[in-house]
Every structure is written in C-alpha cells, then in structure tokens.
Amino acid sequence: MKYDHKKIEKKWQGYWEKNRTFEVDEDSDKKKYYCLDMFPYPSGDGLHVGHPEGYTATDIFSRYLRMHGYNVLHPMGWDAFGLPAENFAIKKSVHPSTTTKKNIDHFRTQIKSLGFSYDWNREVNTASEEYYKWTQWLFLELYTHGLAYKKKAPVNWCPSCQTVLANEQVENGVCERCEHTVVQKELEQWFFKVTQYAEQLLNDLDSLDWPDPIKNAQRNWIGKSEGSLLQFPLVGKNVPTYRYVLLHGYDGSPDGIFFPWLKKELEKRGSSVTVPKLPHSDTPQEQEQVDYVLKHCKFDQCTILFGHSLGAVIALKVAEKLSSPIAGLVLAGGFIENNFRDQPRPFDSTFSWKFDFEKITRNAGNIKIISEQNDYAIPREQGRKIQAALGGSLTEVAGEESHFIGEKEPALLAHLAPTISVFTTRPDTLFGATYMVIAPEHPLIMDKKLGIENHAEVSAYVSNTKKKSERERLHLQKEKTGVELKGVRAVNPATGKEIPIWIADYCVASYGTGAIMAVPAHDQRDFEFAKKFGLPITMVICPHYPAPTCPVRDEAYIGPGHLVESGQFTGMASTEATHEITNFAGGVTKINYKIRDWLISRQRYWGAPIPIIYCEACGEVPVPQIDLPVFLPTDVDFRPTGESPLTRSASFHDVKCPSCGAHARRESDTMDTFVCSSWYFLRYSSAHSANAPFEKEKIEYWLPVDMYVGGAEHAVLHLLYARFITKALRDMGYLNFSEPFSRLRNQGLILGEDGEKMSKSRGNVINPDEIIELYGADTMRLYEMFMGPFEDAKPWSTKSIIGIRRFLEKVWRVYECQRDRIKWTESKILEKMIHKTVKKVTEDIVTFKFNTAISALMICTHALTDTHAKGEKIPISYLEKFILLLSPFAPHMAEELWQGLGKTDALAFHPWPTYDPTFLEEEMYKLIIQINGKVRDSIEISKETTEDEIKKIALGRETTQKWLEGKTISHVIVIPNRLINIVVE
C-alpha cells in the first residue's frame, strides 16, 4: 500500500476531533503543563508559513509532555480586533465583523489541517462580546485601582490611518502599518500606569527563562538611569524677585521637614524669606495663628505667600484678611474640608471651614495649587475642589515623600521661584555646566512674565521644530540647531555664575524634565553644540590627576577621573563627587525611566469600547460592571474622519448617567488591541466562564504559562504589557504569581526562497495549503523543523521539501515490508542504534533542537532500511520505539503505523520510550593519531588500553614512523578514549 497522506491525515484528524483526544480538564493527580502559542491576528491573507513553525514546535513539545504523563493545556485563539479589518471595510464596504468571522474560519481550517493537538473547546476570540466584556472589566479594575487615567497629551497621529499610534507603533517617524509620516496632535487620551511597575518589570526579568536578547530589549526599553535632580534659578532684568512668607502645618515648625532647605534655596536666589513659628502648633487655633502671621509678616505686591498642609488653610485665611493684593499664593498639600484619609484631626472646634473665596481670589494674585500624588492624609479631590473655588493652576506631582514631608522637596521650589529643573546622571560635572538647553516644547518658553526679549525668534524656532517631522529630524542627522533666550539667564547652583539658556531640539521634552545642564567638556552632544555656537568648554574631570593642566580635547571626555576647577571638590574622585555635589547644590538623587505610561485610546471602530460615561454633573463615571459589555454597535459609519466613528452613533453615544440619571455621553474611543492580548492567556483557563474573566481554582491550577512560543517582534510591547497586567491583577488579589510566562522561545523568521522577508510585493510568499496538499501535513511539519535551528532566520526552499517526503516514504516502506514478518529477533547493531536515537531525540526535543532530532530519526531509518535490505528482521519493540519517537513530529503517520502494528491504545498518551545507557557503551573506539595537531592516522583499539600502551601502539605504526623520521619527539599528549598528539621538534 502506498503512503497516501491525504487519506491518513484526514482519518486521524477526524479521530482526534471525534474522540476529543486533546480536550483537557483540571486533574490534580497529574502534573500540569501550560504550553502556549502567541495567538494570531486572523488576516485576510490566510495562514503564512511562519505560523506553523511556532505551532509545530509547541505541538511537538506538548505531545512529548503528554507521553510523559503531563496534563497539557495547549489552546488556540484569535487576536481579532485591529486595523486591517477596519481598513478593508473602508475600502470594500464589508463590515469588519463579517471579514473577521470569515478569516477566522479560514485560519481555523488551515490550522486544523496541520494536525495540531489543540484543545479547540477553549478557543477564544477577542472581538467576541463574551471576551471584550472582560477586557472592559479589566479596564474598570485598573481604573478603580488608579492605574488608568486620562490626560491631554501630544500624541502620534497618522493622517492616513486617521488614528493615534503608540510610540512603539512609530518607526523612524512613519506609521508602522501604512508608512505615512506621523504628526503630533494634542488630544485627551487614556493611559495605563505602566511606569508604576517600571522597577518590578525590570527586576523580575532576572527570574525568567527567556532568550537574553529579549530580556535585554526590555531592559533597554524600561531604560533605568540613576542621577540627580538639580534646580537652576532663573535671573534677568525682567525676572522678578519676591519676598516669601512660608507657613508650616499642624505640629510643624520653621525647623521641620523641608522648610530650612527651602528657605536657604530661596535666599540663594536673592530673596528675603520669613518662616514664622506659628503659635501652639500642636493645638492650633485659627484666629491666633492668622493674627500672628498678619502681625509679624509684611505683605505687599512683591510677596508670595506659601502654605503647606494646615499652613495652606492659614494662608487662605490670611489672604482673606489682606487689604491689598500680593504677588502670589502657593498651596502645597492643602485642603478646605476637615476630613482626611488616614485619621481625624482636632480642627473642628478651632477652625471655621468657611472661606470667602471671592475675596481670597482678589487678594491672592497668581494662585498655584500643588497636590502630592500619593498623599496619605489629603483626599485626592481636595486639589480639584480648591481649584474649582479659587481658579489658578493645579499640578499633581510626586513629592520626595508622601504629603511633601521630605527634607528637600524640589517640586515646591520649582513652583515658588522661577527655576529650571534638570535631570542629570553626571552631577559630578556640575561645575562644568556652562550653559543650559531646554526643549522647544518646554513650558518656560510660554511664560510671558520672564520677559524673553527675542520672543519672535524663539517662536519661529519652536514652530519650525514642530513642522519638522520626526523623519526630517533624522535626515538632518546630528546637525545641532538652537536659539539663545535673550534677557533671561540661569545660575549654576555650584559656581553661582550666570550661564546662558538655549532652546534646541537636541533636548527632548518627553524625557527627564525637558531641560538639561550642558557640560560640553564631558558630553559629546553638548560638545558639538558648544563648538558650533562658540560656547565655553570647561574641563572639570581630569583622567590623569594630578596633572599640571587638563586641556580641552577634540571630543568630550566621558570617563571617570578626578575633579578640577570644581571649588572645594577639586581633587575628589568623580565617582565620589556625585553625591557630594548633589547635596552641595541642593539637589536630590533621582531614578529616571525611559518607559512611559501606555496610551491605550484609539479613535477607531474595530476595538473594545472604553467603558466610561461623561456626565456634566458627575464628571467621568465608570460604567457599572452589571452593564457590561458596552456593546460595539454594528450600524456604524466607520469611515475615518479624524473623530472616533462611535461618536456618529447616537444610539451608542447618548446615555443616562449611571450615577445621577442625567443626560450624558459615552466615551467613544476604543482600546488598543494590545489590551486584548495582554490577558488572553488567563482566559484560556476558563474560556466558557460567563460570570468572571477567569475562575480562581482554574487559574491556580493552570497558570502561569510554562512555555510560550512566538515571534521576536513582540520582544517589548506585547510581552511587557502582559507582564504589567499580570502584576496589576496580582496586586488586586486576582493572581498569586508575578510573571505570566515562565519560559519563552522565539521562532526565527522564515524568509522567502530569495533570502528576503516574505511579502506580497516581493512575490515570494509561500502558501502552506499547497504544500500540505502536495506533500502532506506531516511533511510540512517536519520540513519546517528540519530547516535549521528553531530560533534562527532561514530561507524557505521548496526544492528541499522532497528530502523530508522521501524520509517519510522510507519509514512507511520499512513498516510495509515488516508488517507480515514481524517477530522478535536479535540484532546488536540495531539495539545500539535504537537506544542512541531515543537518547538523542529526547534530549533534542527538550532543548528545542528539532533539526538535529530529525536528523537522528533519519540516521535510524537508514539503519532500519539497511537491516531490512540484508533480509534481516527487525525486532518489533524497536519498531514501536521508533514510531513513538516519530509521533510528536509526524503524528498522522505515527498513528497509522501504530495501528498497523495491531495497537489499539491511544498513541498520544503512550509512555515515551526510554533508553538504557549501558547499550551505548562501546568496548572499542577509534584512536586518532595526530602529529603536531594534524591527523595522520587512526586505529580501532579497546577502551581498556592504558596510556603507555596507546603511546607504544601509536609510535609503532608504520604511518606514524614515516612522519617521525628525522624528527625529535618533544612530548606526547594522550586524551583517553579520543586521541594522541605527538609533538615533534
């Protein structure tokens, strides 16, 4: 009978489906293993030959583990939301849901035709209501835990796709999908607070069995750097100087927390500062304290009144009582209601919580409200309430300590005095900071009060930068441009000298503080800029100390050394100076990350709607869980206009506020598809659960994923987001593990026959259906595994597939010929061979070296064929072992042959064959004889041969003698069981 792959493959695929062979349940008696593929986006092009590469690897691994008694969860699903379906819909007027359904059906058929052992009962589809309901649930959970927030942000806007792109979807300034130039636009956007987990996302990488390049890419993406935050005061003839009155809080004093530091910093800037010691600070009386302040402090149009905590309340009361306006009122960690997050305080009887806001507003001048992000005492909404009552600007910042009780609080200083904050990793070079640079987007430029004299020139530079797309910036290479701000200068906090401030696009707004101290002698970029614009370059780190001089070089010196020209620090090692100078300059040490919060809003139709409702009265209201899902309406005109398509659906858009019942509107943006894929691996555990995204017991049994396989293109985005969501859900109490994927392996790219990346435009795309039709699924699976190392990129070769097909036919023939004459027989050669093969294949599967495993199967097959050709019979147990070894790779043929041997049990769960190492031991070995490291001869000898005997035998050989003639032996090296090297002359 001929090997008929079509008949056999159809037969066994039907068998597995009918018998639900690969459907699994929790079974506490068995060890679990969760083996997962990255689920595909079901594109209209159908399956690509790259897909089965990873799927085959996980299938081999899953089948291997089942044969070791593991309960293997091996699921498949669809990452079904996304732009291509919507773009196709716009072009062809077919609804995305129709296209997606069709594509999924096609993908499923194609994947099933390869005979993978998936549990199809757990299939998930991110675009289904049953799934995105829980994606919305996830959003709400993040929202209620403060991990989802909205803010106006400059976003990457693709004019062609008419959508916002995440930073990571922009490549070289163009859209990663359509390659149009991306522009900047300001929009209200939803974010997930990934930055809150930056440190954990970095540290936990160490515990993972992932490829090093992937871990590295994530480390670089998170981009941790340690440095200092330094304040550079602004001066200039138009920059005003103020007189400050600083009011401490409940149980505080002028000597407490940041007050001494703040006073000193302000005085350094030439201001006078009064910090009154408020009477009875531990049992404060409103009247007494207000009167004290009014009596002991002077208020005029140059005064800035500052209050911290309860001091802010006093400041408000003082402002209320003034007869003429002051320059400004700054409230830090302030409040206007007597309730606190942590514990009650005894202000009720001694304070009146009534304020004449109108009068305060009239007297207070410029009002700034600063709340602390993680304030333990003051409720979050207090900042907003004060702003609602008084107006002014509200900023939420992270203090050095909760409620601003650190010894230094630079954020407060920055709001009190005109100051530029910079982040630097090299505070040791501060004495060499000869100028400053701020980014074109820096808010300082918009500050009219500073009196920038060349405003026209500066504005021209700013708008020029905005016009320059990212791509143009790249084309201009590293040519530095910039404009000096006239009429305003900064003071180097170490030298006390005034230095110029420049605006230049080599300083980017999105990192650090958007401003830098420029140290041209020790930073290459600053060096180039200083050279171009003739700015002073001062060496402050000398590599060879002590040296008589430390001349400026042709490039920046970035290494370590000893300080010179650095006042009291001269002579100190640069490494040591880092902390010393930070303290001296009144700065604080700070850790900065490159990673930004995850922008998840998309102005698109084909995604999960963000479950938020906007109400005039109640503000932003989350959709109650019971109302989920927020259905994606089907009757929407989704053609792109720049607005979210959902705003054009009145039935979707107009709703009642869940909180007050008034007329309200829905959020019309949808979520980034990466949100859907950041939790799907949890859903597989409980794919049918209607009442929860996943069930606790099931999660505890199956998760985390033990082996995850997919393309390296997801090195940062998907994997980082999934890790973030896992940690967030863990902290909410839903999960008891920190990392979703314990082991990760990346499949290498399959290139076209021309060695280039497969693409429609190149016309080098291979259709897997044709290969399966012609050669069969087993051949396809084996070929993709045999091409080369799993993780390497490798070119497709249709020509070479025939070799795999020949191999399978050869296996088939061995069994055909043996079928009627099988019986036990002795054969030493085959015994060794079969044990060797079991060992090699077993080791290679666990290390993902499938190509050499297949090579071992081929070698074994040759031996079987040879034995048969000699008219000898092959022991049935060897034939069985061989089928078992072959079965993870070519399961259809293996099942068929297994049945042919008269077996009735399920091959899928049959124990994996074992090998006996004693059969692998050889009595004889081939001794290599080298002379001066070159192979000259070899001889079969016994393993028992001693070193001396080896020497004698080797030296006695005629061939050896020929090479040794006329030479002197200097020494001889014998490596037992391997070789002898005779070194001559």
Add this chain to the structure above:
RNA sequence: GCCCGGGUGGUGGAAUGGUAUACACGAGGGACUUAAAAUCCCUUGCCGUAAGGCUUGCGGGUUCGACUCCCGCCCCGGGUACCA
C-alpha cells in the same frame, strides 16, 4: 552612534576545546527497467596526476590542539535613536 544576533562546501545546515563539513537538497556515476518514474548503491570542501598542501569573514593571541576562548578589524541581518 549604541544594543543584540550572525558570517562553516554549489545550497539549508552539523560540530561549544579534541577526526571540521553529521543530516538534507543539488550535482555526477552505477544497478534495476524495453524505457521512464520510483527505489537502491557509490562519489561529491578546495588545489594537485600523485605524494601532499590548503580550508570555518580578515588579522593577531592563548593552547600540544581553536569553528569553539581572548584582543583588534571587516561584512550582513534585527532593534533603537540626540534618553542628558
């Protein structure tokens, strides 16, 4: 620029300090056949008639011995982009 990979026959690749080129494709030759296909066998790194010499991107080094370890360089692929 920086960070990762990688460079071995005509081709895909094997070998992680010990016989470089396993396995497969392709090519050449042979057997079987009326013939072809299929199958089976042999040959196949390069130079050389041969003895022999040379050979893992290039140049050095360590070692009795290096594809493998170290230093310098070249080339190819991927990621990243003035990150202070």
